[in-house]
Amino acid sequence: MHDQATRLRKTITARKGRGIDVDLIAVVTAVPDGEPCVLTQGQRDALPSGPFELSHRSLQSGLRDWVEQQTGHPLGYIEQLYTFADRDRVGARREQRNISISYLALTRREANAVSRESHWKSWYAYFPWEDHRSGAPEAVKILRRRLIAWAKGASSVAARRERRQRAAIAFAFDDRAWNEDLTLQRYELLFEAGLVEEAGGDPSTTLPATVSGKAMVSDHRRILATGIARLRAKIKYRPVVFELMRPSFTFLHLQQTVEALAGRLINKPNFRRLVEQQELVEETGETALDTGGRPAKLYRFRRNVLDDRAIAGTKLPLSRA
Amino acid sequence: MHDQATRLRKTITARKGRGIDVDLIAVVTAVPDGEPCVLTQGQRDALPSGPFELSHRSLQSGLRDWVEQQTGHPLGYIEQLYTFADRDRVGARREQRNISISYLALTRREANAVSRESHWKSWYAYFPWEDHRSGAPEAVKILRRRLIAWAKGASSVAARRERRQRAAIAFAFDDRAWNEDLTLQRYELLFEAGLVEEAGGDPSTTLPATVSGKAMVSDHRRILATGIARLRAKIKYRPVVFELMRPSFTFLHLQQTVEALAGRLINKPNFRRLVEQQELVEETGETALDTGGRPAKLYRFRRNVLDDRAIAGTKLPLSRA
DNA sequence: TCAAAAGTGTTATCCTTACACCCATGT
DNA sequence: ACATGGGTGTAAGGATAACACTTTTGA
Numbered sequence: 001m002h003d004q005a006t007r008l009r010k011t012i013t014a015r016k017g018r019g020i021d022v023d024l025i026a027v028v029t030a031v032p033d034g035e036p037c038v039l040t041q042g043q044r045d046a047l048p049s050g051p052f053e054l055s056h057r058s059l060q061s062g063l064r065d066w067v068e069q070q071t072g073h074p075l076g077y078i079e080q081l082y083t084f085a086d087r088d089r090v091g092a093r094r095e096q097r098n099i100s101i102s103y104l105a106l107t108r109r110e111a112n113a114v115s116r117e118s119h120w121k122s123w124y125a126y127f128p129w130e131d132h133r134s135g136a137p138e139a140v141k142i143l144r145r146r147l148i149a150w151a152k153g154a155s156s157v158a159a160r161r162e163r164r165q166r167a168a169i170a171f172a173f174d175d176r177a178w179n180e181d182l183t184l185q186r187y188e189l190l191f192e193a194g195l196v197e198e199a200g201g202d203p204s205t206t207l208p209a210t211v212s213g214k215a216m217v218s219d220h221r222r223i224l225a226t227g228i229a230r231l232r233a234k235i236k237y238r239p240v241v242f243e244l245m246r247p248s249f250t251f252l253h254l255q256q257t258v259e260a261l262a263g264r265l266i267n268k269p270n271f272r273r274l275v276e277q278q279e280l281v282e283e284t285g286e287t288a289l290d291t292g293g294r295p296a297k298l299y300r301f302r303r304n305v306l307d308d309r310a311i312a313g314t315k316l317p318l319s320r321a
Numbered sequence: 322m323h324d325q326a327t328r329l330r331k332t333i334t335a336r337k338g339r340g341i342d343v344d345l346i347a348v349v350t351a352v353p354d355g356e357p358c359v360l361t362q363g364q365r366d367a368l369p370s371g372p373f374e375l376s377h378r379s380l381q382s383g384l385r386d387w388v389e390q391q392t393g394h395p396l397g398y399i400e401q402l403y404t405f406a407d408r409d410r411v412g413a414r415r416e417q418r419n420i421s422i423s424y425l426a427l428t429r430r431e432a433n434a435v436s437r438e439s440h441w442k443s444w445y446a447y448f449p450w451e452d453h454r455s456g457a458p459e460a461v462k463i464l465r466r467r468l469i470a471w472a473k474g475a476s477s478v479a480a481r482r483e484r485r486q487r488a489a490i491a492f493a494f495d496d497r498a499w500n501e502d503l504t505l506q507r508y509e510l511l512f513e514a515g516l517v518e519e520a521g522g523d524p525s526t527t528l529p530a531t532v533s534g535k536a537m538v539s540d541h542r543r544i545l546a547t548g549i550a551r552l553r554a555k556i557k558y559r560p561v562v563f564e565l566m567r568p569s570f571t572f573l574h575l576q577q578t579v580e581a582l583a584g585r586l587i588n589k590p591n592f593r594r595l596v597e598q599q600e601l602v603e604e605t606g607e608t609a610l611d612t613g614g615r616p617a618k619l620y621r622f623r624r625n626v627l628d629d630r631a632i633a634g635t636k637l638p639l640s641r642a
Numbered sequence: 643t644c645a646a647a648a649g650t651g652t653t654a655t656c657c658t659t660a661c662a663c664c665c666a667t668g669t
Numbered sequence: 670a671c672a673t674g675g676g677t678g679t680a681a682g683g684a685t686a687a688c689a690c691t692t693t694t695g696a
Binding site: 251296 | 673675677685
């Protein structure tokens with residue numbers, strides 16, 4: 001795992017003595033062949049990261065530097081996710097605070113391989129309960145049972161109801177519909193309930209990785225959950241999917257990419273019309289022949305919609321006056 | 322302006338030598354009597370802020386400490402806005418980087434006065450072009466002319482078109498509708514065009530404060546713009562307005578608060594139905610008699626909708642399968 | 643009686659959803 | 670022929686927007 005970064009950080013910490021460290025950390029996502037992947041560093045499942053330094057021109061460029069250096073992969077689209085300080089974080093010392101500024105980056109997995117210590121891993125290796133493309137996975141059912149048990153274990157009636165309620169919303173009990181945007185809430189709930197490895201719970205109650213997912217270093221899995229939640233919410237109102245697409249693509253490619261991110265299936269004809277109506281794409285004139293059925297038209301993203309559409313999204317009953 | 326904070330910061334910086342400073346900074350908003358206000362510190366229009374320190378339990382609690390200490394005002398609802406590092410920031414030194422973690426806080430202006438150096442100031446003193454509650458203000462027309470001139474001053478045809486295009490979107494030229502959510506884009510555009518004081522432009526082209534607005538310390542006005550933009554976007558999909566309301570209120574109070582934030586008028590009957598349909602409020606049983614007309618029913622916020630409604634907000638054509 | 647604000651009704655329109663169906667190609 | 674995916678049609682239901690209108694109070 002990014003030994004270089006770790007070494008450097010230690011050097012700096014040693015030089016400064018007590019103080020505040022600032023780290024940059026990236027959730028780099030690509031969707032090769034309809035599987036949403038995150039770029040990890042080292043054997044221990046870490047997100048690429050490194051300290052923010054005086055030499056960096058900006059936070060973003062610092063992040064780009066680290067990721068490119070560690071993974072060999074240049075970044076395109078970047079947006080800030082969240083900043084947090086840890087107290088409870090693993091390895092945190094009293095006289096040293098660590099601040100992490102996290103980013104979401106969207107890219108395509110290119111042919112030129114990433115560096116040796118970097119790997120593309122499926123989101124759903126870390127969050128098996130999040131992939132509903134083939135119906136609700138087995139993991140969900142098991143976790144539901146565990147969460148109900150956890151809710152019952154609360155000390156007061158109010159606390160039991162509150163736990164039960166939160167679990168029901170996040171994991172869709174009681175005839176609720178599954179809401180794919182609640183990825184972060186679900187992870188936090190499982191953490192609280194001691195059902196993920198990072199929570200450091202009782203080994204006797206430990207679940208297999210196919211249910212509770214692979215753990216990550218420190219709080220990186222929480223950061224990944226934040227990134228997934230943000231992206232799932234964002235694809236609904238901004239055309240960010242196209243950052244993950246090749247220059248030309250069929251409607252099915254596009255749909256499968258959205259489905260991979262959302263973790264659920266969407267309706268083909270309606271999806272097509274949704275995209276067409278917003279004029280997000282235009283025909284290239286070519287067709288893809290390797291579709292297995294009727295050849296599909298190829299499309300490209302109309303980049304100018306980014307300027308053109310300031311996207312109203314009103315939702316308030318405005319007045320004429 | 323928060324001398325204590327400044328002094329402390331200097332002490333720390335001196336002790337650490339070169340390094341990275343982390344500041345917490347708050348956009349504290351209340352809407353007393355239908356005027357959206359921000360809490361400022363000192364005579365020079367600064368947002369309340371202070372360094373993040375080892376003694377703080379978390380970023381949020383550090384922020385609460387600073388704001389309460391500086392302004393005497395306890396905070397309720399808080400959300401993180403954005404984190405940035407400055408290079409170009411006024412007063413930035415080469416060997417010292419400053420990181421600011423900004424927050425949006427919503428509260429009510431309480432009777433117990435804030436401390437002497439704190440003031441509630443209208444948003445629209447800083448952004449006169451943002452208040453469209455009585456139609457497009459004069460400032461908009463003047464700024465439009467200046468922006469058109471600025472666009473013409475670009476070096477290439479492409480750059481001229483690009484500037485003109487951005488200005489047209491942000492300031493609603495060419496029959497475009499005004500989009501209140503673009504507060505940040507508008508401020509950034511004016512900054513680029515040298516039309517706000519912070520841009521440090523030619524004094525001969527300087528506009529009066531009734532047009533270009535009051536300047537703030539450092540980049541605080543940009544942070545305020547970020548807060549306004551976030552809040553304007555958020556009231557459309559989350560019931561955060563209620564953080565600004567008294568425990569009981571009439572529909573008109575509620576509407577006027579939303580109008581104050583959005584900077585535009587909304588349609589009364591439709592607004593009422595929107596709120597009713599989402600079951601956001603319930604009658605208290607009382608009526609307000611001081612309305613000037615027919616007495617209005619008083620309502621309270623149904624706090625449980627926060628749990629209850631995980632808010633679908635789908636917007637993707639999901640599939641049955 | 644009038645001004646002012648509260649509150650209701652009604653319609654046209656658009657968007658979303660669901661589902662049925664036809665089209666073009668390879669094997 | 671038929672499987673596979675590409676692509677179109679359409680009708681029901683709900684949300685939104687626009688605007689006309691009635692109700693209840695104080696001055």
